[in-house]
Structure formats: structure tokens, C-alpha cells
Amino acid sequence: MTMSGNLDRRAVVADLLRDRGGLMVVSGLGSPSYDVMAAGDHDLNYYLWAAMGSAMTVGLGLATAQPTRPVVVITGDGEALMGFGALATIALRRPPNLSLVILDNGHFGETGMQPSHTGQGIEFTRVAEACGFPTVDLVTERQGVEPLRRRIHAMAGLNLAVVKIAAENLPRALPPRDAVHVKNRFRQALGFSPA
Amino acid sequence: MTPHDTPDWRRQVFDVLKAAGVKHIAYVPDAGHATALRLAEADPDINAVVLTTEEEGIGYLAGAWLGGERGALLMQSSGVGNCINTLGLVAMARFPFLTVVTMRGDWAEFNQHQNPMGQATEAALKLMGVMTWRADHAADVAPLLKGAATMAFEGDGACAVLLGQRLIGEKAWVQ
DSSP: OOOOOOBOHHHHHHHHTTTOTTOEEEEOTTHHHHHHHHTOOOTTEEEOSSOTTOHHHHHHHHHHHOTTSOEEEEEEHHHHHHTHHHHHHHHHHOOTTEEEEEEEOSEEGGGTOEEOSGGGTOOHHHHHHHHTOSEEEEEOSGGGHHHHHHHHHHOOSOEEEEEEBOOOOOOOOOOOOOHHHHHHHHHHHTTOOOO | OOGGGSOOHHHHHHHHHHHTTEEEEEEOOOGGGHHHHHHHHHOTTSEEEEOSSTHHHHHHHHHHHHTTOEEEEEEEHHHHHHHTTTHHHHHHHTOOEEEEEEOSSSSSOSOGGGHHHHHHHHHHHHHTTOEEEEEOSHHHHHHHHHHHHHHHHTTTOEEEEEEOHHHHOOOOOOO
16 A cells, blocks of 8 residues: 555645745755745745755755755655665754755655655654654644744754655646756855856 | 975865865765865864765755855765766756765776776766866875866866876775
8 A cells, every 4th residue: 555645735835935034945856846936936945956866965055054044955755765865964964954844745756656665664754763853743734834834944953844745746837947047046145146 | 206295185185175165075985085084074164074975965065055155075986976967966057066086996906896987987977067187196186176176166167186096005905
């Protein structure tokens, strides 16, 4: 049996990014990037279009370089599985301003809804706990989203949340694909100029 | 050239990176990098980040650059193979990328299993759009790395300095 949740991914991400202030967002390739885009394009969004497995490490580098601002990585179970080892790397660094949010539908949604490892029993919450993440959260109900949003802004400690979403493919909301543009506008929003 | 004339290239790797404004050194350890890694770990102004696999460093350094800071990836030639797909991120966003690669399977290699990746390392980097320079003599390390850092950070370049086995010295079987 393949497990997935029932939360609406677009509603969850829209709720998480409400009143975002100085929040910086890194999104994993595929549907999480569409979800972040659907919630509203923003200069402080960095969307990954490839480099599968890199969303969490981009977030780690960003949180380390900008320790006074909150950073959230919003990615999917498939993307996070490819960066499995990054959880160990991030657990050693423990930046207090970094939150990892895994939108977990238990499937590789972009490629035909093949069941993923998380849909067959591997739980990222348990992996993060084993790695020593100070805070690990499992969100299965809509009421769990607002406490997660507040935790992202609190910068009170490295944390990871698994959000159990429904396995469905929604209409794509395509982020800008010019990565040089997205990189430069992100840096300019922080006061850095292009080379 | 007497031993006193030979630059301490192991230390220079760290000194050149530090002078280039590097604040992040991401790495999978290799013996040839041991001195630079020890210095990086001891420096309170450097974030020394040990990775489980080399491509984590590409994402990490991209994030650090988004946040306004410079970094470098230290790895062995075998790790270049792990980085191939992720180097697409560097190419598409023109993230500055600076890596120092200690070679295996390059010269006087005792473990022939290192040879396939070692022989493919420089070509693999070039295939993914990374510019490369090779140092086989101690005197070349600092100037090549300094030049690579300039092209990475001033020109959004992807730059790799390869440290050859003739420079590092033969690795012997440990009995």
C-alpha cells in the first residue's frame, strides 16, 4: 500500500508564505517550485529547476551567510530523498534560522506518480530525529500549518517539518526560468550588486 | 631548488582562499587538503562545512553566494564525478564556483581503481563548463589558485584548480 496525505499543497504553501516579511525561500525542482510561484513571485525566492537534491544545501549556505534572516526550504519527498545525506550535513551545522519543509505525497509526482520511498514507509521525521534535528514536526492537519509558519519566522532553532499532502498534479505555475535573473534579483534585494 | 625554496603549497591553498575573501570552505576530506582543512576548521571567520558527498558543496556555495558571501569546494578527483549533474546549477545561474581538486589516478597511482575517474576528471569538468588549471609544481599552486579565484568571483566563472599527484607525492600502501 502506498501512503499519502490529504492536505492541499497550494493552500499549505500559500499559508506558509503569508505575511512573509524578510523571509527567504528556496524551492526544490518540480511541484514545490510551482507551489511557491503560485503563492506569489518574490525577489527573495530562489527556485531550483534542476540539480535535484540541492534545495536543502542551497538553504544551508544561504542561512549561514545571512544569519539574521529566516530561510525556509520548500521541497518534495523525491527531491529530498536525492539529498538524503544533506540532512546529516545540515544537522552538524544547525543554523537556527533554517527551516526545512518537505511536502510529502509519497510519490514522484512529476514523472507519473510512481510511489517513492516515503510512500513505502521511509519517514523523514524519523531520519531527521536520528540525525539530531532539535525540532521535528509532522503536519497532517491544516491547523498545523500556522504554528509551522510562526516557527519559520522565530529563528529559534533548526527545524524540519514533513507535511503530508495529497498525491495530485495541479496546474503548473511556472517560475521564471532565467536563473541568472533570479539570482541577481535575489542578491539585489539583499543589497548586493551583480558582477 | 632546495627544500627552503619550495613554497609550502599546502598552506598556500588556505592562505590564497582566505585572501580572496572566502568565508565558506565546503569539503569532503582528502589527505592532500589536510593542512588547508585544519586551518579552515581553526579559523573563526571561516565556515568549514564537511559534506557527505561533494555535490552538496555546489548547492551550499550557491546559497552562500545568494546571501552575499564567497566560498570554495575542496575535494578529491573522485568527487568530481559526483558533482556532474549539479554543476548544471552553476552553469545556468552563472554562480561563481571555485574548487580545488586533489588528483588520484593521475601519476604513480598504486590503486588502479582510481584511474578511470582520475583520467576523466579534467575532461568531465570541461564538459560541464568548468575552466581548469593544473598544478604539478609547488610554485604554481598559489598563482593558479589566485587567478582562478579572480575569474570565479569577479567574473561569475566556474573554475577548478587540479593539484597533480606529482605535486602531492606518491601515496604508498599502508601495511
